[in-house]
């Protein structure tokens with residue numbers, strides 16, 4: 001029996017609603033598989049934990065998370081309790097950084113049964129590879145002076161190592177897909193880091209044969225994501241550009257509630273982390289209408305990562321059958337509750353067992 005030990009961090013808001021449901025789906029998958037089981041250790045880290053303990057996680061939290069084979073996270077953030085930069089840097093970004101989750105892989109595609117807001121979405125199917133450890137999300141900088149004289153300085157950090165690593169990951173992914181890589185740049189406006197980014201992209205491209213490459217400024221790229229998403233296969237982007245681009249990717253799929261992500265550790269020293277692209281959605285929390293697909297598709301990425309690609313594909317195909325049958329939450333134009341979608345999925349999975 002293959003056992004995968006997951007550290008489960010539902011976090012805040014709808015994270016607490018979608019994570020346990022996705023775990024039920026994972027258990028159903030394990031039953032169908034027959035030789036696979038999941039063991040869960042639950043962590044109540046988040047904004048309520050902060051209010052009680054003055055920190056987003058326990059002092060030994062990172063060590064306890066490290067003992068797992070993977071981290072399954074919902075969302076972090078509740079600005080009514082803790083300022084966002086404190087909560088995200090204290091949990092989500094802390095894990096990404098300390099566990100060297102330097103790559104964030106975020107697919108977007110036309111999802112069966114879910115109406116894209118695009119008039120003509122064609123059959124787009126793309127993956128954004130986001131550099132996940134530095135770039136514009138840096139803690140380097142500072143604030144000085146007060147009042148009208150106050151100054152804030154935020155430094156962007158681009159290392160050759162992490163930049164090249166993100167690009168290598170994109171090229172390798174493209175080799176198993178449609179062999180096309182787009183680099184998201186802004187070297188016409190950002191004087192130092194983006195020309196550097198372009199140079200590393202050019203250098204990396206020479207190391208791979210038979211891959212088409214394009215370098216496109218992020219503003220134009222954002223527009224083309226909306227008008228012609230079918231043109232893209234793999235896009236490599238810096239931390240901030242990748243963050244924004246993947247919410248656009250989610251938008252053109254029909255809802256940010258369905259987009260998944262995998263935060264990957266590549267050096268084997270720490271577990272990887274799987275979480276949907278969306279946040280804690282405070283505006284719909286407690287209503288029972290959070291779309292569970294983002295968290296469930298994330299579970300598919302987790303299965304793939306642990307070598308269970310057949311099970312991952314079964315999960316995503318079945319999910320798309322369920323949405324095609326009209327089991328849709330309000331964010332994608334339906335009137336179903338979270339639980340109705342999850343129950344329909346589990347029923348259908350069991351019928352295939």
Ligand SMILES: NC(=O)C1=CN([C@@H]2O[C@H](COP(=O)(O)OP(=O)(O)OC[C@H]3O[C@@H](n4cnc5c(N)ncnc54)[C@H](O)[C@@H]3O)[C@@H](O)[C@H]2O)C=CC1
Pocket residue numbers: 014074075076077078079084088092256257258275276277278279280281282283284289290291292294331
């Ligand atoms: N990775 C993470 O944990 C992230 C955390 N956040 C945090 O989440 C909080 C809210 O941030 P927002 O900017 O409002 O982004 P958000 O993703 O939480 O919500 C944006 C909009 O999408 C909707 N939405 C999101 N997920 C949905 C789902 N599964 N089903 C249906 N509708 C869904 C929300 O209702 C809202 O209208 C903040 O504290 C923010 O810092 C935001 C983004 C990512």
Ligand SMILES: CC(=O)C(=O)O
Pocket residue numbers: 088243277
């Ligand atoms: C924080 C955030 O928005 C993200 O990682 O996608």
Ligand SMILES: [K+]
Pocket residue numbers: 073074075076275276277278279
């Ligand atoms: K999330």
Ligand SMILES: [Mn+2]
Pocket residue numbers: 243244247277
């Ligand atoms: Mn984001």
